[in-house]
Amino acid sequence: MGRRRLIALGFAVGSLLGIGLYARRGREGRERIDLYFADGSLVSLHSDSPEAAPLLVHAHDALRAAAT
Amino acid sequence: MTEPSAALAELTEISSQIESAVRFGADGKVVAATIPDEPAAQVAASAKALFEQAAQIGDGELTQIEASTADGSLFVVKDGTTTIAASTSAEPTAGLVFYDLKECLRAVAKPPAKPAAKPKPKPKPKPRTPRPKSNGTS
Numbered sequence: 001m002g003r004r005r006l007i008a009l010g011f012a013v014g015s016l017l018g019i020g021l022y023a024r025r026g027r028e029g030r031e032r033i034d035l036y037f038a039d040g041s042l043v044s045l046h047s048d049s050p051e052a053a054p055l056l057v058h059a060h061d062a063l064r065a066a067a068t
Numbered sequence: 069m070t071e072p073s074a075a076l077a078e079l080t081e082i083s084s085q086i087e088s089a090v091r092f093g094a095d096g097k098v099v100a101a102t103i104p105d106e107p108a109a110q111v112a113a114s115a116k117a118l119f120e121q122a123a124q125i126g127d128g129e130l131t132q133i134e135a136s137t138a139d140g141s142l143f144v145v146k147d148g149t150t151t152i153a154a155s156t157s158a159e160p161t162a163g164l165v166f167y168d169l170k171e172c173l174r175a176v177a178k179p180p181a182k183p184a185a186k187p188k189p190k191p192k193p194k195p196r197t198p199r200p201k202s203n204g205t206s
Contacts, residue, residue, distance in 0.1 A: 030136060030138065031136060031137050031138060032135075032136050033122065033133065033134070033135045033136075034133065034134040034135075034136075034162075035122050035125060035126060035130055035133055036130070036131055036132040036133070036134075036166075037126050037127075037128035037129060037130055037131060038128055038129040038130075038131050039128045039129075041126070041128060043125060043126050045125075051125055054121060055118055055121055055122055055135065056135065056137065058114045058115070058117045058118035058121065058135075059114070059118055059135030059137055059142045060137060060139070061110070061114040062110070062111045062114035062115050062118065062142050062153060062155070063137060063139050063140050063142050063155050064139075065107040065108075065110035065111045065114065066087070066088045066090075066103060066107060066111050066142075066155040067139075067140075067155070068107045
């Protein structure tokens with residue numbers, strides 16, 4: 001009986017941890033920068049692209065300042 | 069021309085998605101903001117740096133940016149020498165936010181409407197002078 005409970009508890013904790021990690025990864029993965037040009041073209045840079053990283057730093061700085 | 073701060077106040081009133089907005093010039097100097105001076109200057113500096121760095125990526129003329137992060141989104145729209153940066157909560161309706169920001173920039177740039185011209189008073193009818201009766205000889 002005790003062993004079964006322990007397994008169930010372990011399973012529940014593992015599931016919650018998995019959900020948390022998945023949600024966090026999903027949030028981070030959604031970060032992107034969309035650049036709109038006068039000719040109507042659009043360049044979308046995702047967070048994993050090397051060009052997006054420095055731009056996202058500025059965006060984070062601005063959002064942090066705006067929230068204070 | 070609409071007062072810059074009034075235009076921004078109206079912007080945050082109209083758009084439920086926009087949490088704060090800062091309007092600044094080509095030199096990065098804050099013209100109007102819905103947040104206190106110090107954070108507004110930081111937002112302007114970061115938004116200006118973001119725009120300048122992003123402008124080097126494409127070939128054409130960059131007009132607007134949407135930066136989506138986990139903490140929220142930052143929108144930057146440039147119109148001539150004036151730029152407006154706005155922060156929103158996460159996953160806003162980008163089209164609506166861009167529309168509202170452009171409308172705000174347009175309202176600020178628009179020349180003031182001329183006051184309605186006073187209607188000219190109607191000329192008083194001239195008193196009729198009785199025609200001299202013709203005596204039949206012409």
